[in-house]
Amino acid sequence: MADGQSGGRPREGTPEYEWLYGSGGNRGPQPTEPRRRASGHEDEATRLMATGGDDAGLYPAPPPQQPPQGRRRAAPPPRTPQGPPVPPPGPPPGRAPGRPAAGAPRRRRRFPVLRVLLLLLVLWLVFLVAVPIWAWNNVERIDAMPTGDRPGDQPGTTYLVVGSDSRAGLSEEERRTLGTGDVGGDRTDTIIMIHTGGGQPVVVSFPRDTVVDLPDGGSSKINAVFAEGGGGDAGAQYLVQTIEQNTGIRIDHYAEIGMGGVAQVVDAIGGIEICPEDAIKDDGAHLDIPAGCQEVDGTTALNYSRARCSKNGPPECPLVRSDLDRVQNQREVVSAVGSTAADPLNVLLPWRYVALNKAATSFIAVDEQTNVVEAARMGLALRAIGGGARNCTVPLADSSAESWDETRSTALFEAIASDETDSITDDLCTATGLEP
Known part of the structure; x- marks a missing residue:
């Protein structure tokens, strides 16, 4: 090149190359010094640097300086998609930091409460069972079942319940209050036979003045049979034997209730x-x-x-x-x-x-074969008198109540002995014993 200098540099005074090499003689090109970055919240990696010369805005800002090793900034808290950083959860209202939650102790105390309730329930069940067993020890036992000729086993269960006029166990004041008088001997003014089985329960009452045949011959009013048998075990056996002989029904259990009971x-x-x-x-x-x-x-x-x-x-x-x-x-x-x-x-x-x-x-006595379970069944049978049972008086010939109606009484007793109580008709079972 004719106008060039050695080394490829244009000669001085050539204005068209001053933008590249600058002016000032033989000095080499001097790069523009970057300005200090201004403080702000813009992204430092992409912000353009503003300068005071003609070159303002032409060069990107230099990359940010790395912080010194060992002084790393903590990671910023996570940001929610639409809001500021979520602060860490604080303690619930009304509770100081570090204090245990109020619900935890209650959950732990729930088990002792359940244990207490369970213990009370067990004690209550024991009480319900223990009291009858304790009271059962006071019940007098009677050898009431006779020996010898008796009706054979029959379906169902038949109870003979006797209300005794015995004054035993009553104080003088109780005798005056009850108006028992000074009548000697034991009378059974209340005699009720209860049969339970496959059919409807049946209750048969025997009027006290009814005359019955005695096992050893002769006859007597039914309320005097117990006393004629000698009272006690012998009297109970004699009464059971008399009822069985006159009705053909086998008595399975016997209960005697005293006046004070x-x-x-x-x-x-x-x-x-x-x-x-x-x-x-x-x-x-x-x-x-x-x-x-x-x-x-x-x-x-x-x-x-x-x-x-x-x-x-x-x-x-x-x-x-x-x-x-x-x-x-x-x-x-x-x-x-x-x-x-x-x-x-x-x-x-x-x-x-x-x-x-x-x-x-x-004030109760039962036969030796009656246990707690049988006594409970007898109680249910007595309860049936008020509802669910046929309540009858033994069929009578007339209102004097001294003799039975042979035809109707035989039919009633046969239905009970065979446990066919549902076949008993209204003319056989009446409240007074008289034919309707």
């Missing part, structure tokens, strides 16, 4: 309701009650079942009551006792439960 049981369950059709006044039984339904205590309930006076009687007993009405009153009392005793309160209230079991076993 009825009154104490009624008081233990808080009284019963009776509904006499007429007002009754009986000085001998210490009874004076109006007609209609009413709540009575144990003494009144017992005297009601024993009263023999009603309206339209002679002057010495202005209200003479027939034996048939008395039988119905006895069934009414037994039914009310069974229904009221089944009230859940008599189980849920401990004092009632204890009093009921104690009273029910203090």
Whole structure:
């Protein structure tokens, strides 16, 4: 090149190359010094550097300086997609930091509460079982089943329940209150036979003045058979044998309830309701009650079942009551006792439960074959008198209640012995024993 210098550099004074080599003689090209980066929040890697010369904005900013080793900045907190960084969770309101949550101790205490409830339930079940077993030890045992000629085994179960006029176990004050008098010997003024089996339960009452044949010959009123047999075990055997001989029905279990037992049981369950059709006044039984339904205590309930006076009687007993009405009153009392005793309160209230079991076993005697289970079944049978059972009086020839209607009584007893109680017709089972 003619106008070039050695080494390829243009000669001085050539203006068209000054943009590349600059002016100033022989000095070499001097790069533009980058300005210091301004403080701000722009991205340093992409921000263009502003300069004061003509070159402003032509060069990108240099990469940011790396922080010294050993002084690394902490990682920024995570950002949510649409908001600022999420702060770490703090303690719930009302609780200081580091304090355990209020729910944790309660969850731990729940198990002791459940254990306590379970323990109370177990103790309650033990109580329900232990009280009858304890009370059962007070029950007197009687060798009531006779030996010798008896009806064979029959389907179903037949109970003979006897209400004794025995004064044994009663104090002088209790005898005066109950109006027992000084009658000697033991009489069974209440005799009820209960049969349960495959059919409907049947209850048969025997009026106290009914005349029956005795096993060793002769005859007697049925309420005197127990005493004629000698009372106690012998009297019970004699009565069972007499009933079996006259009915053809085998007696499986025997229960004898003393006079004081009825009154104490009624008081233990808080009284019963009776509904006499007429007002009754009986000085001998210490009874004076109006007609209609009413709540009575144990003494009144017992005297009601024993009263023999009603309206339209002679002057010495202005209200003479027939034996048939008395039988119905006895069934009414037994039914009310069974229904009221089944009230859940008599189980849920401990004092009632204890009093009921104690009273029910203090004046009762059962045969030696009756255990706790059989006694419970007998109680259910007594409860059936109030509902679900056929309530009958042994078929009678007339209102004197001294003799049976042979045809109807035989048919009734055969149906019971064969456990075909559903076949018993209304003419065989009546409340008074008289033919409808």
